[in-house]
Amino acid sequence: MAHIQFNLNFDELKEKILTSNLDDILKSTMVLVLNEYMKQEQTDYLNAQSYERSSDRRDYRNGYYERELLMSIGNVPLRVPRTHSGEFHTSALKKYERSDQSFLLALVEMVVNGVSTRKVTNVVNKLCGENVSKSFVSSLTKKLDPVVEEWANRSLSEIYYPYVFVDAMYVKVREYNRVVSKAIYIATAIDDNGKRHVLGFDVDHEESYEAWKDFLHRLKQRGLQAPRLVISDAHSGLKKAIQRVFVGTAWQRCTVHFKRNVIDKMPKKGIQEVKNDFKRIYNGSSTQEARNIKNEFIEKYKDQPKLEKAIHTLEEGFEDTIQYLVEPLNIINLYALPTS
Template identity: 40%
Template sequence: MTQFQITLNTELLHQLFIGDSRDAGIAALLETVLNQVLKAQSVEQVGAEKYERNEDRTTLRNGYYERGLTTRVGKLTLHVPRHRDGSFSTELFARYQRSEQALLLSLMEMVIQGVSTRKVANITEELCGTEFSKSTVSELCKSLDPLVQAWNNRPLIKAYPFVLVDAIYVKVREDGRVRSRGVLVATGVNMEGKREILGFAIGDTESEATWGAFFTQLKDRGLSDVDIVTSDQHSGLVNAVRQQFQGVTWQRCQTHFMRNIWDAAPKALRDELKKYVRRIFDAADMPTARTLLKQTYERFQDTAAKAMQILEEGFDDATAVLELPEACRVRTRTTNMVERLNREIRRRENVIGIFPNRDSVIRLLGSVLMEVDEGWGDEKRFIDMRAYAAWKKEKGSRT
């Protein structure tokens, strides 16, 4: 990975830490850093510093042009280098700009359609510095929407033994009313041990039909070799998993399951009960887990009967991962990975509040998911799949 040396002057640092406007200081810092990165990339691609003569030089510089970049801390002015042969290129802002542009478009649509609050209008004016016509919004959408659609419809060519699914709800204005709509998100872990966002969809309700249609779309795109599906216990979701992925093991999210047990227990017993249930989840194997279940039931059957009923009824589904090698259990026994992703979505979505239409939901959240997915692609293995591959091979030889 290329390393860049960034130089900051005293005045800039003073503005950042002591100045009256915190955002202005951050904007000045960001603008300085990005312009120095662009300059360094130009040196790298030319093969020589400015005015330097050497045999490695590939082309000549031809000045620069200014390009504005709107961010949450203000509008930046970037000096993008020009090369004589037009060869300069940078992908530095590609991921960042998609979600920023989607956020901007959603805000602009709210202002144009007259459904935004004064606060949102002020944010839009501050970010953009100008008013936007419908034709401007439409033109900007043309460059962003196809990227999101292409990503969300891309072929899934790898095997994904572990799939985790969850939903988040957003407010959308439809037919003159504000309605709650579910955004269904699926993530997967491939045989390389890396996680990916497989896709998303918007549904009127979190029903079996809605989840079933989403799963059908994923399978049509190539989703295959699924072994474990992890989710909460929403009945429509669970029924769709069993219908669409017959023979696949459903793992009930242990975090959600723990909350269900916790809520049903008397307050005075909750902390002690949590320790007992945690021991069940952390058991080395299923026989040990059943022994611990029996001990827990005997301890709390008289004082927390309702909680014990929930524990007994959900035990098998919540401990399904105990079939897997120990190295694969922690990452697949809960939907915490998707919950963290949902928090990132919510952080961006809270700026909007109420989306003007479904297209703006797809545009913003799709761009955020694309951004996160590309970041995940740069990470190391999420799960060590060597133990899983060996377990599958041994299991296959026995059958």
């Protein structure tokens, strides 16, 4: 298997991942990394391994005390090691305060890509800003791998997700000593309480019907029940895969992608009023209201040749983009802002 290294664009992934429910896995990996790092700091300070007899020993271990660290994703419980003399003080907590965001993003990248010694080295370096021993990285990798693996393959059957978003983005990957483009598939969802969840990730060479079908099948095999609505862009292979895997599930074309497609067909200058009128279409509170505003827009601008392509695109794809308006009012805003 090729050794793959990702350079993820976290600006693009931010809404898909950091605003979704990755808290559990990120907290688990944070706790493991910080606790192991503090234990290693203590060992370096003592100049002796656990139960090691050494004339160079500086002090002795004296258990742990519990400490909660306030992070950007909430409070994280840590076990801070102590020594008999009380002179040992960990630097990990102060270092974390200086590297909160970069440390978090390094952890996210590791969760997305899978655990590797390179990823773990990156995570630890983001925390402490210095190189650490290969043996420590190797030990930490062995402990992190099952944690991330368990999360990636966890059951999805315990919660019903009525609304599922699927999307792909392309990232640059180093493979066989060359940089190539790969598609990273992302599935997120909203539960009945309006809470966002990350369901899974996958990587392939490109978007295709077979690749999307396999990705959706794996989610189904993990227990994902057929949602009421799947939101995605209009990729033909993806649409076909959704219909094949989730029979009876309605499909909603992503409004973000669609609005971008329509606006791209408009002239680049002097059309702010046109854009404002177009965006009003999706402020409707019902399918009929949205249709009425859309018809008013077309009537107003139908005689402008420069808008002919934009109007054609709007008419062709409009109905697929307003499926969310038949859903309960309290989740309309969630549909109007899909994770793309």
